[in-house]
Amino acid sequence: MKHDNGGRVHTGFHNALGYVRQEINQHLYQMIGNTKRPIWITGHSLGGALAMLATRHFQTEYGHQSIRAYTFGQPMVGNEEWYAPIQSTYYRFAYFSDPVTYLPAIGQYSHGNITSLKIIDAKGVIYEDATNWRTLTKAARSTVKKIATSGISNVHSMKNYIAKIAVQAANR
Secondary structure, three states: OOOOOEEEOOOOHHHHHHHHHHHHHHHHHHHOOOOOEEEEEEEEOOOHHHHHHHHHHHHHHHHHOOEEEEEEOOOOOOOOOHHHHHHEEEEEEOOOOOOOOOOOOOOOOOOOOOOEEEEEEEOOOOOOOOOHHHHHHHHHHHHHHHHHHHOOOHHHHHHHHHHHHHHHHHHE
């Protein structure tokens, strides 16, 4: 669907945020007050999609540029035009073989021109730049096919993301 503030956005995700937007607005307004302290919105999977929508909404609504999103296993929410105003204010973690990060597979959806993408490989190594994403995407496509037949619960679960990040943290 065409988004009010430009670009196109997934209708289902947009509607899901609509159900809770007013309540979140009230809490966020109280948190922000007159200060410009940073606020982080996080989410996994659908929660990640909603975190992206909420970040864009609240930056527009409040003009509060220190609102940031951190997402894990997030599906694609909008097109590149929709992401443009917020691309430098979100950090996306994607396990390289998590099929949810490739969804929805139809339409003009993308993850925007990502400047802060963290890719986690099967060994827990975190790649800091988006160039590796393109390389890993090619390798992951065959893995996605395998996952489709065996299920995604182990690959997509937040526990998996935490475990892989913990491996990297332990190796530092």
